[in-house]
Amino acid sequence: MSSSLAMVEALLQEFHQPATPNIRKREIETELIAFRGQTSAWQISLQVAASIDTNPYLWFFSTSTLEHWISRRWTHLTANEKTLLRETLWNTYANLSVANVPRRQRDTFAQLIALIGKREFPDDHPNYIVHCLELVRSEKFVLGITLLRITSEEVLSNRDCVTTERQSYFHSW
Structure with a gap:
């Protein structure tokens, strides 16, 4: 490796x-x-x-x-590989220092997490939005808002063709 x-x-x-x-x-x-x-x-x-x-x-x-x-x-x-990828990205992102990590890198992490969230929420990762909101309510407010904004952009984009039903589910949160 x-x-x-x-x-x-x-x-x-x-x-x-x-x-x-x-x-x-x-x-x-x-x-x-x-x-x-x-x-x-x-x-x-x-x-x-x-x-x-x-x-x-x-x-x-x-x-x-x-x-x-x-x-x-x-x-x-595999399911385990998806979980490893999701959890590693999430934990790294949630522990970023807003003051010390450039915005572009924070946004890149948020983009990756949002791509996974768009694929997995609500079926395979039902707590995705809850985790985002927990970030908003914590001292990592900026990370939470960034992640919610990028998730919204991803869901509304035409890439990967998110169904109207799934878009509605995201919006209900």
């Missing part, structure tokens, strides 16, 4: 070097896309995403890999 992570980090560093020619950048993109499709990619990416203080290129690539798995490969995950 660490060798894959080291390879991805090296590719990202090379990609972002000003001297890297466009032909090489396309090759790197192909390699990164291949990594993203590997069955262990989401697990490696989850570890990276949970450590906020990592290389920013690696962190953002990891979160985009998680978004890929949540949006396009969710059905390939």
